[in-house]
Amino acid sequence: MLQKEIYHKYIISIGSNSGNDRAVQNIRTAFNLLTQRFEAVVFSAIIPTRAMDVKIDCQFFNAVVSLQTPILPAELKSFLKEAEKEMGRTSCSEEITIDMDIILVDGQIVHQDYENRVFIRELIQTIER
Numbered sequence: 001m002l003q004k005e006i007y008h009k010y011i012i013s014i015g016s017n018s019g020n021d022r023a024v025q026n027i028r029t030a031f032n033l034l035t036q037r038f039e040a041v042v043f044s045a046i047i048p049t050r051a052m053d054v055k056i057d058c059q060f061f062n063a064v065v066s067l068q069t070p071i072l073p074a075e076l077k078s079f080l081k082e083a084e085k086e087m088g089r090t091s092c093s094e095e096i097t098i099d100m101d102i103i104l105v106d107g108q109i110v111h112q113d114y115e116n117r118v119f120i121r122e123l124i125q126t127i128e129r
Contacts, residue, residue, distance in 0.1 A: 007068045010076060011104035013113055013120055015062040017051065017096045023061040026087060026098045031065065033083050040068040044123040060096075064103070064123040073105050 014030050016023035027046050035041050046063045069076065080100040088097040103111045103120060113120050 005070045007070050008072070008106055009066065009068050009104075010073075010102055011124055012065045012067070012080065013062065013099075013101050013103050013111075013117075013123075014065060015049075015060055015096065015099045017058045017060045020048075020059060020061070023059070027061060027063050029087060030083065030098055030100060031063075034065055034067060037079065038067040038069045040066075042066040042127045044127045047119065047123065049117075049119050058094075062119060062123070064120060064127060066124075066127050073102060073110065077102060 012034070014027050016026040018026055024046055031041075031043050042065065044064045046061050049060045049062050051058055051060055071079075080102070084098050084100060089099070090097075101111050101113060103109070103114050104124070109115070
């Protein structure tokens, strides 16, 4: 008997503060990377948000993505961090080219941003309808 592959549902937050047009383009590039690699990808709108957890006063843009894949959370996290590096993310810069974090796995909260950022919950609601 063949064993059915188990798919996990992930919600990922995506953000950038690289300046209005560039930040939006960075998020769209991240969308494209995810679409090329995963199935059943659903994107929220990209919205402007205020800076949190950084000492600079700049505009951020954020979105969330829902996707389904059989890979485990650690493998997905590695993929996201590698994609961030490929897009120019560094750990020592105030500019965040791209930031991608797993927020929910199969409906379970795995990142504090879910609780700390109302806009994340609001964006999730827009793609979960």
